[in-house]
Amino acid sequence: MWDRRFGREVYEVFSSFVAVEYEEFADFVTSILPGMRDEFMVDYIRELTGRKEYEKVVWDTAPLGQTLGLLRMPAMLRRHLKTAPRIYSRLKLGGESKKSVLEIIKRWEGLSARDMDFLRDEVEFVIVTIPEALAIQQLSDIFDEFHRHELKIERLIINNVIKDTSSEFLLTKARQQRKYIEILHDEYPNVTMIELPMFPHEIKGVDKLKDIRRSLFEEET
Secondary structure, eight states: OHIIIIIHHHHHHHHHHSOOOHHHHHHHHHHHSTTHHHHHHHHHHHHHHHTTOSSOOOOOOOOHHHHHHHHHHHHHHHHHHHHTHHHHTTOBOOTTTOOBHHHHHHHHHHHHHHHHHHHHHTOOEEEEEOSSHHHHHHHHHHHHHHHHTTOOEEEEEEEEEOOOOOSHHHHHHHHHHHHHHHHHHHHOTTSEEEEEEOOSSOOOSHHHHHHHHHHHTGGGO
C-alpha cells in the first residue's frame, strides 16, 4: 500500500543521486520511519470499513505490547513528518510527476491524521483481561495509554471466570477471582463489563462458539 501511494515517487528522488535498487530502498525507508508498516495496516482497515461492504469489521489485534505500540504509530509518524520538510524540502522529483518530496510528505501526514481520527471516532475498543493480579495491574497502563491518545474503551471482557464452585478448589479460586473482579468494577465504573465463564472444553466448532455468543451477548439474545 505504501508502494502504491508513495513508494515509487520517493524512490524516484533517492535513485536520482544514490544508486540503489528499489527493494533495498524500501527496506531502508521502513527502518528509518517508525511504524510505517503498522500505519498502512491501520489505513487498510479504515478503507475496508469505509467501503461499507461489511456490517462490522472485527479486528483482533496482537497482544498488549504490540497493540500499544501500534496505537502510538500514527502520532509518532506525524511527529517525524513534521520535522521532515527541513530535510526534504529542496528535493524535487524528476521524470513526469515534478512534485517535491515536501508535497508527498504532506499527503503522507494527512493520511496519518485520518487514521488517528478513524481510531478515535469509528473504532469500538474491547479489552480482554483475566481476574488475576498481574492482569489488573497491566490494565492501568492500557487505560492510561488509550486516554493519552483520546481513545475510548467501550467494553471489558473478563475471561475465564469460574462459575462452577462444586469443589473446594473451585470455590477457593472463585473467591480469589471475585476480589479482582470487584476491583475492576470499582476502577472502571463507566466501562461495560462482561464476565465470560471458564468452559470445561476447548472452544472448537459452531456449537461451542454459540456457547460463547450466549455469554457475550446475553442481553441481545
